[in-house]
Amino acid sequence: MTTSGTLRSDVAEVAPELTDLRHRLHRAPEIGLQLPRTQETLLEALGDLGLELTLGQSVTSITGVLRGGRSTGTAVLLRADMDALPVQERSGEPFSSEIDGAMHACGHDLHMSALVASAGIMARSKDAWHGTLMLIGQPAEETISGAAAMVQGGLFTRFPRPDVVLALHVGNELPAGKVGIVPGIYNTNADSLRITIYGKGGHGSAPHTTVDPIVTAARTILALQTISSREVKPGELAVITVGYINAGTKNNIIPDQAELGLTVRTYKAEVRKQVLAAITRITNAEAQAAGAPRAPSIDRYEMTDAVYNDPALAQQLRSALESTLSKDNVIMTAPITASEDFSAFIAQGIPGFYLSLGGANPEQYAAATAAGTHLPSNHSALFAPAVDPALHTAIAAEVGMLRSLLKADGRT
DSSP states (O other): OOOHHHHHHHHHHHHHHHHHHHHHHHHSOOOSSOOHHHHHHHHHHHTTTTOEEEEOSSSOOEEEEEEOSEEEEEEEEEEEEOOOBSOOOOSOOTTOOOSTTOBOTTSHHHHHHHHHHHHHHHHHTGGGBEEEEEEEEEOOTTTTOHHHHHHHTTTTTTSOOOSEEEEEEEEEEEETTOEEEOOEEOSOEEEEEEEEEEOBOEETTOGGGSBOHHHHHHHHHHHHHHIIIIISOTTSOEEEEEEEEEEOSSTTEEOSEEEEEEEEEESSHHHHHHHHHHHHHHHHHHHHHTTOSSOOEEEEEEEEOOOEEOHHHHHHHHHHHHHHHOGGGEEEOOOOSOOOTTHHHHTTTOOEEEEEEEEEOHHHHHHHHHHTOOOOOTTOTTOOOOHHHHHHHHHHHHHHHHHHHSBSTTOO
8 A cells, every 4th residue: 555655745746736626615605405516526527537526416426446466355335424504714814705794614624625636536546445435525515405405315225335424523622733543422413493482472661461472591601601511510511602692673662482592512412412401491390480471492403423533544544644644643543522524424333433523723813722722623713724734634535534544465
């Protein structure tokens, strides 16, 4: 197989072209399950690599199949997420989003570019590895619905069922050039809740003739925070965030209802069950205490399980990454509190591994660490990972992992 030195040369050769691809993708972000421009751009970039390409039937996904020198052997799936976020960019980058109210604020443009580069390197060296490589572009990761939609669309029945599923994600928690590994639970279960609290509207000058849903909502928001501090066992993770409250149209009108949007994050299934039940109990109790005319509605409309990194697979790929990137650039890290629908693939009984990719400018990261501050995180309008060396590292890490899993004749 290609040595790590030759791999560095391969990465250096393709990186400028893929940096340009990343910039083009960044300028034209799309949101959700339907990403026609993104799909077209990615399809064009993959078109000359000899993959068997298939487009999604109900969502704008891409599935590419590449077979090695001998098709028998391990089947590996490598995923890149394609969608952006409803964020107005303020990064100041010269290639900033040209779409009002949308931005690749989570680095998926970099993920797609790395996947294209890795596909090209693997395609040019396919006689040196055995097995089957599946490369997928997945929409709607940000709404934790795209992976499930692809599974329901026949991803593992219409195409070779993989033995392993892989993905990575860039962030500013590590400096660019480094990667982070977490064996076991990598991130959190996520549940999105929409709560509607009902009241009785009226004139703002006569609150005694109304049942004010805004006051009830305020009491509910504060009471919900006691779940983590007073109901969940100390040491167990439970995050309950109210991300929005929508109510009313004018300062002197008490509305008929108020809507809350919640995100709930937990590591353990039993804690998840406990927290969701507590939210329902407290929300209903606050409404009853206020004399609400009807019980609140609680809609759990998005959900995904925590990503679990298979420990044996994580150990194998740690060795491969240390060989490819050097031991100093492979860091053992702690589980994070973000969530990710990559777990939908693992839920099919397939061992998975999800890698953290450092994206922070190394000098800015060092300065922020020394000052005790943080660089803009994923989902921030200021998020701007350092493409060089983050993209180079992503490509090398992906190819290193793939060659470890698809090695021929026991060679690495």
